[in-house]
Amino acid sequence: MVEEIEQNHPEDRRNRVSLTGERAQPTKLKDVVFKKETRVQTELAELNRVLGGGVVPGSLVLIGGDPGIGKSTLLLQVSHQLAATGGTVLYVSGEESAQQIKLRAERLGSSDTDFYLYAETDMGEISRTIENLKPDYVIIDSIQTMTQPDITSVAGSVSQVRETTAELLKLAKTNGIAIFIVGHVTKEGNIAGPRMLEHMVDTVLYFEGEKHHSFRILRAVKNRFGSTNEIGIFEMRESGLVEVANPSQVFLEERLEGATGSAIVVAMEGSRPILVEVQALVTPTVFGNAKRTTTGLDFNRVSLIMAVLEKRAGLLLQNQDAYLKAAGGVKLNEPAIDLAVAVAIASSYKENGTEATECFIGEIGLTGEIRRVSSIEQRVKEASKLGFKKIYLPKNNMGEWTPPKGIELIPVATLGETLRKVFR
Incomplete structure (x- = not known):
């Protein structure tokens, strides 16, 4: 239970009033003037694709992730790149001083950038600063300190x-300001705070990876x-985050030749196919x-596949410990990975x-x-x-599409048939 004191204000601060004094008014749909959606490109193509x-x-973009994973580093690099395009950037930090941010910027090689730093946690002061500065982009690090x-x-x-998110939402929508919010996560991996926080924003991004x-x-x-x-996949280096252009090659580069218990799957992540070793x-x-243990794979899905292997393919797995993982730290959770998991277990x-x-x-x-699975041609x-x-x-x-030259497609109808062809 949280006590909330009702405040009496002559003018409700929730009213959508732009920095130029314009108020939101009811408008007929046919009278709404639509401008083609303009997007600002950063130098990180991986970030552009995710957005x-x-x-x-x-x-209003919410970025969540574990402590120390690189959220502030990513947004500092993005601030540098957006400022370089000619936009005005305001970086509001409630966790670090301006001197600490300057030290990190020097390490990233972006200490001479013309964007504004503001170490403040009072949302009233931040709103007044935005009103005076009229920035194009605002970074809030983090929402839990405001x-x-x-x-x-x-x-x-x-x-x-x-309430602070509602204030930022009003500023973003009435003034056309792109706002990035950093959110801490709980030990369960969810963004801390009310669940409605994710419903209020336009985009929710999770920054994942092992420390x-x-x-x-x-x-x-x-x-x-x-x-x-x-x-989007990045590599953390001393000079900051660097995008990985070909993640499939990265995930496969350490695969041992002729190793048992290994199978390759082409998984779809959004619109992007990625080859991963199971x-x-x-x-x-x-x-x-x-004992059953999984890393990067859904435990219930693996248990189901092992039950099918035992019942339909004759593999006696009930007295076998099984340890499964998706190599490279990626998480796979789509139906198309089933066959690769089954082949890896059988292998x-x-x-x-x-x-x-x-x-x-x-x-x-x-x-x-x-x-059948989706996006087979891309895979x-x-x-x-x-x-x-x-x-x-x-x-x-196997439909009306032409496979690339030099690749052999082997259509299979059952799990037993697949294992006979693979391990003949």
Whole structure:
């Protein structure tokens, strides 16, 4: 329960009034003047793709991620690039002083950029500064440190986060200012604060990755201006975040030749096909109950596939421990990965490796059938581009499209048929 004190104001601060004094008025749809959506490109093509083609003026973008993952570094680089395009950028920090941000900017090589730094947490002062400065872009780092002066609860509380976000939403929509908000995440991985925070903003991005690995994944889970589930991949270096142009090659570069328990899948992340190695280690259990562990894969999906393998393909897995992971720290959660997971498990169980130039695409049903998947043409083209010669795919996906030259397509209808062809 959070106490909220009703405030009496002669003029409600929630009214949408622009910095030029214009108020929102009811307008007939046919009378609304529509200007073609303009987008501002940053130098990071990966970020542009995740945002749907660039930064949209008047948009409110929420970026969440674990502490130390690189959210502030990313936005500092973006501020530098947006300022270089001629826009006015205001970077508001509630967690660091201007001197600390200057030190980081020097490390990133962007300390001579003409954007404004403002170390403040009072939303009233920030609103007045925006009114005077009239910036094109505003970065708020972070929303949990901002406070509305007329609300008595502490910073980071439900009411404070909700009201400060509502104020930023009003500023963005009435003045065409693109605002980026940094949000802390809870230990469950969700953005801290009320769930309605994600409903209020236009775009929600999650910055993911392991602290002990250099790769970072920027994932869109909501986007009013583009595709959801789009991802951008970056590498954290001493000089900042550098985009990874060919992530498929990065995920496959450390694959061992002839290793058992390994299978390659072409997964779709938004509109982008990515080749990822699925690894499995199946070993006899020494305890009564077999252990199942997954990393980057859905645990329930893996359990279902192992049950189908046992029932439909005759693999005795009930007394086997199974450890599965998606290599490279990426998370796979689409039906088309089923066949690669099944082949990786069978490969480890049979001690029989797959060929280095073959990959597997397909969804597995409970009766052991291989079901069709979406975007098959894009997946095959991506595999061909990286030198793969043989692709196992659902029989029902063999339609009126022409595969690239030099690649062999092997249509399969059932899981048993696939395993017979792979491990013949």
